[in-house]
Amino acid sequence: MPAHPDTVPRLRAWLGRWRAHRPAVRDGLAAVLLAVLGFVPTLATIGVELSDLPERPTDALAVILVLAQALPLAFRRRWPAACLAVVGIALALDELLAYPPTFASVGLYVALYSVGAYQARFRRRLAVVATVAYAALAVALTVLGSPNGPADFLAFYLVLVVIWLGGTAMRRRRADEAERRRLAAVVATSDERARIARELHDVVTHHVTAMVVQADAAPYLLPATPGRAGDGLAAISDTGRRALTELRYLLGVLEATGETAASASAAGEAAPAGRAPALGRVGDVVEQARRSGQPVEWAEDGDPRPLPDAVELAAYRVVQEALTNALKHAAGRPTVVRLRHGREHLEVEVTTHGPASPGAATAPPGTAAPPPAVVTPAAPPGGRGLAGLAERVRVLDGELESGPLPDGGFRVRASIPATPTSQATHATPPTQATPTRSRS
8 A cells, every 4th residue: 555645754754853852852752662662562572582481470570670671771872881781680680580571671782782882981891791691691591491502592692792783883983973073174174274364464465565665665755745755654544444444354254153154155145345355446456556656557358247256355366466466576667457357257467567676665656766775675485475366266266377477577367267166166275275486
């Protein structure tokens, strides 16, 4: 007879409600149910029968033994060894006193499995004690006239060993799963630290570099054009405020819970407007570089269209890092920033022309150049800016190329898919970066 179409959904719903309870509650309910079923005569044939001795009538002690074989299972996870001891002694007395078999004796199998699955200490000693106790019971039943021979007792013992080993295998499986989760958490933490380090580098390095260049130019502007020196100080103040704004946003991201971020991402919510740097703010970065004395030309090809936040942020960081490198290593050299909006890709290209002069300070156009003895702080070797950009772009299925030009300049070019896969958009970049010629 075919099952009712609503049977399977109802069964799944019942199982879901059952699993929603705490393990201790489930074990308690199961123990009570087993105790009740132990008094159902039709289920007695499923129980354990070792002695095959002439049965005596059921009395109050038999009822106590039935309860003792079932109710201790409520604590099988917390005290598995004690649970096995109580259930095993109750079953042994039930067999020795030749009471009728009951379904409650199945509790022995559950208690053995629980010891294998949840007992953490003295496992070998407990196995030895249980084996000796079973051997003593077998001898006692034989003395009392049980028709079962050594082969029968050995076969039942092997069944008990298999149940014990089944619990042991489940315990090892849970331990392996917990270790995998721990290692996954360690990797995720490491990747998140690397991502945060890249964000801090992108924010701090760019703004601090611009502030240093503007501050170094101020002494040469004061004697000749005090008004322009005031503009430079205002630019330093504006740059500092921008840095604080982005740092506050980054700290806000760090303080947000993973659940909140995940739910917002799943709902497709965009980042708060005006907080996360977006593609529309590239002009601000270009203007900031110009106010720092870097001649920058900005061109945009194609029709702009809405892009995912991750793509806009990656493009913004590419321009920001490339202009930071230009200020640090090729100050005063002509630089071109070009955005190309394609149907499938967004291309970002930043080119600095002419030979670089790392460490040399240059004043903004129209001012006297500083004497050769005055230099800006040199950038430390082995920078991580372009390496971090390579990771960021690669996670979005894009490509980043960077390298010197024949005339001594430098070019950074990134191609980012306009619609990266959702896995790439939400993934965390690997900690190992592709080797790139970095100048930051």
